[in-house]
Amino acid sequence: MAVYKDAEDLIHIGAYVKDSGKRIDEAISKIDSINEFLCQGIYEVDTYDATKQKLLKISGK
Numbered sequence: 001m002a003v004y005k006d007a008e009d010l011i012h013i014g015a016y017v018k019d020s021g022k023r024i025d026e027a028i029s030k031i032d033s034i035n036e037f038l039c040q041g042i043y044e045v046d047t048y049d050a051t052k053q054k055l056l057k058i059s060g061k
Contacts, residue, residue: 007024011024
């Protein structure tokens with residue numbers, strides 16, 4: 001998220017060129033999944049293990 005935040009202005013104005021930064025490209029590819037994970041509904045409940053699995057899936061590990 002920090003990598004995305006640092007490059008966010010460039011991304012939003014279209015100044016970032018794909019493949020010019022590996023970490024930024026990875027952040028761009030994962031930001032939607034990260035934001036979806038962080039927007040859990042107030043009545044949604046997950047176990048620790050389910051939460052851990054979701055994070056591992058997002059991170060690609």
